Amino acid sequence: MAPRRDPKNVQAWLIGSGVASLAAAVHLVKQAKVPADQVHILDVHHASGGAMEVSGNSKDGYIYHTGAQPYFQEECVTNLLTMVPDPGHPGKTLWEVIKEHEREQGVDFRFNVMVTDLKSYPSSDPTTISEIVLQENGHELLITVDPIDIVIVTLGSVASGMQTGSNLKSPPPPSLSPDSLEHGEWSLWQKLEKQSRKFGNPSNFSSRLSESLVETFTITLRDSDFMKYYTKLTGDKPGTGALLTVMESPWGLNISVPHQPVFATQPKNVHVIWGYALHPERKGKYVEKSMVSCSGKEIFCEILSHLGFPTDPLLSSSITIPCIMPLGTSMLLSRSHHDRPSVIPHETTNLGLIGQYVEIHGDAACSLEYSVRGAQMAVFNLMGLSHGPPKVGKNKFLEVLEELL
């Protein structure tokens, strides 16, 4: 672990503004006591939230691209939430509440900024970051990083190349090409990899689209009929059951019926559900088209037909918005030992790597908890704090299995 840094003298540069970086900022300010105006968050998008950004309204349909549901027993997320104001803030998502709270404290957010490179020394084995290279308004800019400063990078993004359709149109084909990867948010990790193998191997996760592509959908229901049929079929009230897997679906459909409301602006009579499919390139059972070429309405028609619910009234009182995510399950792809870098790469002094593609022993990616845990590990290590995040909890199923064996 690094020696304790004096928080008053540290400038903290956080690259990315998804949940990983937002969590790192909270822990830097609340626990490491870095003054908020010395925490800088840079993101290529116009707003924070990363893959968990949400949008829409009850008239045009809501959109959330990823499940965005905290799982049970997430100690690091729970710990984070104790440090921010009540998430029940009217009209805001939890991430907007965290961002607004950080902004009020004085954290420096800079959007529409692409970080393209990190300069480091010595070249034989990079240990210390000395400069951040970025593109802003078409200009290349440099930020000098002192050895006491810290840089925390969210590597890549599961949302890269995402395409959204509408109730009546399928999403355009995914926009991820080798060229866009070279210029988008994955390019920074690619440049780091060229400096040293200790920074991991991004192409293991970004170049296997036939294995990582998923399609998600958000369905906005203008009355409660679907919920009544769902409760009758499953015996579960919204928010109490697990994901509903449609076993006979060639698309590999899974439906999540969360506790309502999902959105703070959601009127009482409106319900929002979400789901995903692991094989959207296959033809449906009832709609004989690949899911990727279907409109939202066609996707909902396939779902209703599987469930045996009346199609016409439910289709005419709902809006389904599909979204293709070429890297949706990329964090779960098979990998070699060094493809994922460590949160604190070997022998580095002021760099932390976070997000879904770093190695956290014993923990499972594809969760908020993973990104938040990585952020806590980076902050505790770089700031030399006395204790880090709690140990990764053991999977209950594995515990039972171990007892039995």
Ligand SMILES: Cc1cc2nc3c(=O)[nH]c(=O)nc-3n(C[C@H](O)[C@H](O)[C@H](O)COP(=O)(O)OP(=O)(O)OC[C@H]3O[C@@H](n4cnc5c(N)ncnc54)[C@H](O)[C@@H]3O)c2cc1C
């Ligand atoms: C289909 C699906 C369903 C999911 N469901 C759930 C769920 O129900 N519950 C759950 O806990 N988790 C879920 N997850 C996982 C969850 O989405 C992720 O844990 C979370 O979004 C990761 O956050 P992050 O901050 O690590 O990365 P991201 O959300 O990807 O944010 C990274 C941000 O950094 C920016 N960035 C990266 N590099 C640069 C750069 N060089 N310059 C500028 N900006 C940069 C990116 O543009 C992006 O905005 C799901 C994921 C998927 C794909």
